[in-house]
Amino acid sequence: MAFLKNYIKEVFSAVRSSLKGMGLTGYYALHHKKEKITQQYPDNRDELILPERFRGEVVMLHDENNEHACTGCTACELACPNATIKIITKFDITPEGKKKKALDTFVYHLELCTMCNLCIEACPTDAIKMAQTFEHSVFDRNKLTKVLNKPGSKIKEGIE
Template sequence: MKAIIKYISSIFKALKSLFRGMAVTGHYISHPKEIITQQYPENRETLKMFDMFRGEVVLTHNERNEHRCTGCSACEVACPNGSIEIISKRIEMPDGKKKKVIDKFVYHLSMCTFCNLCILSCPTDAIKMSQDFEHAVFDRSQLTKVLNKTGSKLMEGVR
């Protein structure tokens, strides 16, 4: 007797669980707004990557063409595969002191693994990861970038 009750209840249990599964997929098909596929080349204008996305390293400049990089080369040391080279120079300040500033912030995108260690190691928050991910170019040499803009200088008060 017990076996028969178990047999019959197992059928109803199975049907219940099957209907529960069908309710989930039924919800999906009846809510086309929840579709997560993005049509990439068409939605280029409106496409927004998520906040933590690591596209490429950029040196932030403000509107007066100033950056926050002091040339301490902590990022160069932190980089595990040598994607960053900091070429610094010494300039003479108006008060006669000599100061070290960056000449070129060279970034090899072709070698970068987007590990984020350079950004974490930067003491002045000069560099960050951008959202840009369309890196394809026709020549490998274009992947070596100089990140500081021409004529840019160190922001006041950053040391």
């Protein structure tokens, strides 16, 4: 008898929960006819506003003179849990005649990235950030491997 009593109690609880949810749905259907609740994706690209903390893909910041802040320290490469970033460095000769490590190529494998943000947090010069792009589908997987430093770019003056 206790089994039957529990069963009936659970059925009524499920019906009550369903009615509560349908009441909320009905409220929005009746009171918000002009306001769009669900937006269709391709149609809303122009007015789409993503949250400030949205993580899209890693990008390297360049200024109007094609200068960046990356020193090639590899802190982001070491922080990445799945080898998404590969930094290739070279040695430049300074005017004083000393060798100085400089960034040659910053390779980013988007197909491996989990958007965990650890590389951004590890960067001591804030040279990279997460962009708000989210359309990453491509037919050719090789297009997901990107070189982030622009051709001919160099490090900003005063960054060590």
